[in-house]
Amino acid sequence: MPELPEVETTRRGIEPWLLGARVDAVAVRERRLRWPVTARLARDLSGRSVESLERRAKYLLMTAGDGTLIMHLGMSGSLRVLEAPRPPGPHDHVDLVLSNGRMLRFNDPRRFGAMLWTRRDPMRHPLLRHLGPEPLGAEFDGDHLWRLSRGRRAAVKTFIMDGRVVVGVGNIYASEALFRSGIDPRRAAGRVSRRRYGVLADSIREVLAAAIKRGGTTLQDFTGGDGQPGYFAQELNVYGREGDACRSCGGPIRQTVLGQRSTFFCQRCQR
DNA sequence: CCCGATTCCTGTAGGC
DNA sequence: TGCCTACAGGAATCGG
Numbered sequence: 087m088p089e090l091p092e093v094e095t096t097r098r099g100i101e102p103w104l105l106g107a108r109v110d111a112v113a114v115r116e117r118r119l120r121w122p123v124t125a126r127l128a129r130d131l132s133g134r135s136v137e138s139l140e141r142r143a144k145y146l147l148m149t150a151g152d153g154t155l156i157m158h159l160g161m162s163g164s165l166r167v168l169e170a171p172r173p174p175g176p177h178d179h180v181d182l183v184l185s186n187g188r189m190l191r192f193n194d195p196r197r198f199g200a201m202l203w204t205r206r207d208p209m210r211h212p213l214l215r216h217l218g219p220e221p222l223g224a225e226f227d228g229d230h231l232w233r234l235s236r237g238r239r240a241a242v243k244t245f246i247m248d249g250r251v252v253v254g255v256g257n258i259y260a261s262e263a264l265f266r267s268g269i270d271p272r273r274a275a276g277r278v279s280r281r282r283y284g285v286l287a288d289s290i291r292e293v294l295a296a297a298i299k300r301g302g303t304t305l306q307d308f309t310g311g312d313g314q315p316g317y318f319a320q321e322l323n324v325y326g327r328e329g330d331a332c333r334s335c336g337g338p339i340r341q342t343v344l345g346q347r348s349t350f351f352c353q354r355c356q357r
Numbered sequence: 358c359c360c361g362a363t364t365c366c367t368g369t370a371g372g373c
Numbered sequence: 374t375g376c377c378t379a380c381a382g383g384a385a386t387c388g389g
Binding site: 088213249 | 383385
Binding site: 118120160161162177194195196197198237238239240244345346 | 359360361362363365366367368
């Protein structure tokens, strides 16, 4: 599924084909995404040229003319640039026909994704305005986590997955970062020390940066082949490894549920 | 404000 | 082998 690294990989992969291109036509075959695709989307976009493609959290922001298309891949969405128009397959919900002969195609089997047009400053959009800092940006560090967590009784894993705290930490990377930093995911966020939040912030950055490198693999078959295989599975230390031996101490990896999400950890290495 | 539960959806893993 | 159910997950939103 698209985590922050894959969204960033998508952005880098499609940006060169979009910048400067004019949107000549829009085909919407399925409007029922996370929020309905408006009937006016084609009119809003057509005739406008793409000026930028940026990422904020897991949102992609395509600015064209007087507005911005806010896109989210949800859990199963993908964006591809096709070299030439091709008949749509299952779950190919939206196409943007570009003036350079290419086509941007949005595919999303589970339809948790989104495509919203806004003429306002996208950063002020209700979906974006309360988002926390980018984990790879300068404002994110251990002190930020520590300050926000004082008095909070929710589990530290739930806390770092809250987009108002820090964006882009999905279920997989939350478990992985907590393992790397030796923190029990069930521990109350307010009971993690300032020092340990420093380690955790570093771990979050490291695990996401490593995953962006792996995203480069996906980049290669971007315009051509199929989607993302499980190429990061082999680097995972705890996620999906319940009952397997901890790579550090040999003890069993345990699974529990926090915030309705499966959570993996090593009882011996994480306190 | 804070926090846990619910909701959207469909491909697929697992059980029988 | 095949069917059926449970589960997976991002994140908004609801309810307490």
